[in-house]
Amino acid sequence: MTPFEIAQNAEKALLYEVVTNPKPGLVDPADRGPHPDMNVYLFVDSSLSLRKYFVQAANIGNNFNGKDLRQMFNLLRQVGIKAEKKMFTATHEVNTHKGAIFSLGLFVCASAYCQNHTADEFTVIQKMTQGLVEHDLGQKSETAGEKQFLQYGKGGVRAEAEAGYPLVRDVALPFLMHTTGDLNARLLDTLMKIVSEIEDSNLIKRAGNIEVIAWAHQQAKKYLTLGGYQTEAGKQFMLELNQTFKERNYSLGGSADLLIITIFMALQKEII
Numbered sequence: 486m487t488p489f490e491i492a493q494n495a496e497k498a499l500l501y502e503v504v505t506n507p508k509p510g511l512v513d514p515a516d517r518g519p520h521p522d523m524n525v526y527l528f529v530d531s532s533l534s535l536r537k538y539f540v541q542a543a544n545i546g547n548n549f550n551g552k553d554l555r556q557m558f559n560l561l562r563q564v565g566i567k568a569e570k571k572m573f574t575a576t577h578e579v580n581t582h583k584g585a586i587f588s589l590g591l592f593v594c595a596s597a598y599c600q601n602h603t604a605d606e607f608t609v610i611q612k613m614t615q616g617l618v619e620h621d622l623g624q625k626s627e628t629a630g631e632k633q634f635l636q637y638g639k640g641g642v643r644a645e646a647e648a649g650y651p652l653v654r655d656v657a658l659p660f661l662m663h664t665t666g667d668l669n670a671r672l673l674d675t676l677m678k679i680v681s682e683i684e685d686s687n688l689i690k691r692a693g694n695i696e697v698i699a700w701a702h703q704q705a706k707k708y709l710t711l712g713g714y715q716t717e718a719g720k721q722f723m724l725e726l727n728q729t730f731k732e733r734n735y736s737l738g739g740s741a742d743l744l745i746i747t748i749f750m751a752l753q754k755e756i757i
């Protein structure tokens with residue numbers, strides 16, 4: 486697979502996620518959910534602004550031949566910071582894809598690296614981000630992630646990366662692989678599988694407490710127990726959840742990012 490083809494799957498993953506609906510706590514074509522500053526068109530603009538970045542990320546992975554994969558991450562971070570600025574210009578300063586620039590960028594880079602080495606993406610990412618929580622967190626308290634580390638000891642997306650995104654590797658990707666039927670329903674069920682286990686730092690930030698995580702896990706498990714989106718009961722519960730998330734102003738931004746990565750890996754492995 487060429488760096489260009491890998492980058493194309495990344496762009497596809499961003500677009501597949503945003504068109505999937507109805508997603509609680511997130512923007513989709515039918516509803517902007519608890520995000521009055523966003524809509525689906527903004528996500529299309531944001532996704533297209535990242536096209537060059539994903540090619541750069543894939544090229545970094547394709548060309549890297551060093552021993553210490555943290556150096557590959559440093560190269561990626563430099564282009565990632567520029568991509569973040571470009572995204573904010575494209576969206577007029579709205580945060581559509583900051584988390585995805587980080588997480589999906591890692592997967593694109595690692596996938597390209599794996600084309601030339603005997604390794605898997607999850608292990609490569611663990612090596613790339615080794616020591617990231619200790620390096621980045623514990624001093625500043627500006628972003629939600631930094632604050633939550635000081636307040637709750639939660640490492641957020643950085644801890645997910647350092648662990649090699651186990652929720653994608655061990656839960657979401659195998660789950661998606663075993664789903665059948667309509668792609669929209671399969672992706673909705675996969676999103677809720679992620680919500681049933683994730684500690685989403687966006688949700689914690691919006692709720693202002695950590696207890697919201699247990700509540701979200703419970704709701705997602707109930708949806709899955711009802712049989713998911715391909716059953717009438719599951720569909721009805723999803724519509725109710727959509728409304729509840731909107732009323733409470735709860736966002737699932739981090740869960741969306743893990744769905745994006747899961748879709749990307751599924752496209753790479755030709756599972757979908």
Ligand SMILES: CC(C)(COP(=O)(O)OP(=O)(O)OC[C@H]1O[C@@H](n2cnc3c(N)ncnc32)[C@H](O[C@H]2O[C@H](COP(=O)(O)OP(=O)(O)OP(=O)(O)O)[C@@H](O)[C@H]2O)[C@@H]1O)[C@@H](O)C(=O)NCCC(=O)NCCS
Nearest residue numbers: 565566580582583584585587628629630642686736738739
């Ligand atoms: C490491 C960085 C991502 C930056 O870290 P920072 O400390 O700024 O970020 P965090 O607060 O930790 O948030 C990281 C984003 O990651 C997503 N996320 C959250 N939880 C998880 C999780 N458990 N697993 C994976 N990913 C997770 C999430 O991003 C998504 O949500 C955002 C949209 O949500 P929304 O609620 O609308 O947005 P807000 O801005 O909060 O607005 P309001 O609530 O006020 O309306 C969107 O970004 C989604 O993608 C978290 O937001 C990385 O940026 C970094 O390293 N920065 C330093 C500079 C750099 O090196 N950049 C280039 C990296 S290659």
Ligand SMILES: Nc1ncnc2[nH]cnc12
Nearest residue numbers: 503511512581738741742
């Ligand atoms: N569909 C979506 N809505 C809100 N935030 C997101 N971050 C990534 N995808 C998103």
